[in-house]
Amino acid sequence: MSHTAHIPSHRKPRRNAPKTALRAGVAGGVLSTIAVAGAAGPAQAEPVTQTIEMPTITAGLSTAVAASAQATQQVAQDLQTQAQEDAAATTAAKTAKKAKAEAVRKAEAKKKAEAAAKAKAEAAAQRASRSAVRTTLSATSGSTAVASTASSSSSSATGSAASVIAFVKAQVGDAYVSGGTGPNSWDCSGLVQAAFRSVGVDLPRVSQAQSTAGTQVSLSNLQPGDILYWGGAGSAYHVGVYVGGGEFVGAQNSSTGVVQRPLSYDPPSGAVRVL
Template identity: 60%
Template sequence: MSHTAHIPSHRKPRRSASKLAVRAGVAGGVLSTLAMAGTASASPAEPKTESTLEMPVLDMDLAAEVSSAVTTAAENTRLAAVEGELTAQEESARTGAAAEAKQAKEEAQKAAEKKAKEEADRKAEAERATRASERTSLKTTSGSGSGSGSATAPQGTGTVTAPATGSAAAIVNFARAQVGKAYVMGGTGPSSFDCSGLVQAAYRQAGISLPRMSQAQSSAGKSVSLSALQPGDILYWGSKGSAYHVAVYVGGGKFVGAQNPSTGIVERSLNYDKPTGAVRVL
């Protein structure tokens, strides 16, 4: 016993049996409740129902499909590359062909210009070489022609030393009367002519109709030798039937022709530009 137990104010009050019983009941209820809660919490939770999406089942070999797709893609890529290369080669070939054609054209044009220049130089040289002899011949024929009875007219720069009568005289006189006029491609007179236009117009004076082109005129009559020419014969250069130039023989070893734009219509010696052949229409 405490040393203060004999003092009433310091004594602990005694608990009655009824109060202890109530407290025991409350404690038991609490413990029972806790036990039930524990039991409830220890029991497994009811599983939740979850909804899932079912994927379609593929009835194919996916690996084989992927491999096939890769192979197809690779083949398409290869074919596209081959096609591109072929296209590039074709384009290169077209470009190369065009360049070669252009170069060939330029070379042909240069060759033609060179040939034309050489031909012009050759004719110019021949003309210079025969100019002196022509002057001498002109003086001689002029002097002898004044007393001759030949049917020629003193026109142009030359005269006909061989006799020309009838239709031949009409042809020769007309041709010589045109000397000095201009050469124009396609010209048929009266102020300008080309080679076949002059021959056609000269023969028209004799009432003879000739073809327009030199090719046809070169085969209009019978062939004659250059050593047996007569005034009015048609001289041609090139092959018979495909001649590229014609003129009128006026006698005395001379011809009148529409030569080119630089010389116009002239009277020249056969030695100036020897013809290939001759035909006689009269």
């Protein structure tokens, strides 16, 4: 007997061979699968490479988009700033125009107020002066003397005197304007000068000179066409024309204009005869 005959494994039947072959086949299949996977590896590497490159593309695009957004925002800000500047300029122009119009309105109102105040002051001065003259006349001769004088000098005018009277009566109702010489507005001396010029007689322009332009006559001997004056001879502040019937015509003031009134309305200081 062999010295190894007692080891059973050395004597096992060959029916175990198929298992060994099966194991070998399984191992081979596994190796084949690995080999196939290894062979397939290169085909799948391309998507991996593309995936790695994507972040670079996305980063560049994001930068471009961000730059575009920033530029758009800057343009919007510029447009908004321009719009605000335009609106401010428009508002400033409107404000300046309104302020100018208001300044012009105030200047015109001030000018009118000053003119009205001046006219009022002149009228007040005239009334005061006439009042003083009336007081003096009343103290010396009385108003009855003036009335009787008017009655005694009511004879009808003829010739040049009639023309002078017709001229001044035709202007009754015209406006009084300081410095006015017609044809629709007058001051007292301007009316008297124009009336006598209509009959070819040239008189001085102002009341003071007109009060000494002819022969002095008393108020008790008045004739139609005589020049009446208020104040002193050579310093008169007002003149008119005696039209007969105890009445006179004169450009009184801005409130009354040219009027025809009785001598008692505003008794004169004296008279001169030119015709």
